[in-house]
Amino acid sequence: MFELIFFASFAVFFSFMCSLFExxxxxxxxxxxxxxxxTGSVSGRLLKKFRENVDVPIAGILSLNTIAHTGGAALAGAAAAEVLG
Incomplete structure (x- = not known):
């Protein structure tokens, strides 16, 4: 049962983080x-670089989100099959 809750929480957590980053x-x-x-801020330079070509970081964020959902669903499904029969 722990594995089922862990993997479902894993998928939800990564989905939350990806949505937050986006x-x-x-x-x-x-x-x-x-x-x-x-002002020379590192975060300013980094954000400027990301916003100049916003498709690249968004593609990375959405790819990570998709992988997290797919992996979380597969692992949670396997754990549910084991627990619930």
Whole structure:
């Protein structure tokens, strides 16, 4: 039963984190990113790089989300079959 709860929680946690990263990437205004980059902030430079070609980080986030869902569903399904028969 522990494995079933663990794998289901694993899938939900990674889905939550991917949604959080995606929302954070899209929600920061360009003006704020520019001001951070001008001050020499590492986060500003990194966000500016991500937003210049936003398709690349979004593709990575969504790929990780898909892998987490598929793996979590497969592992939780196997654990459920073992526990519930």
């Amino acid at each position: 929302a954070a990437l899209y929600s920061v205004p360009i003006g704020h990113i520019e001001s951070l980059a001008k």
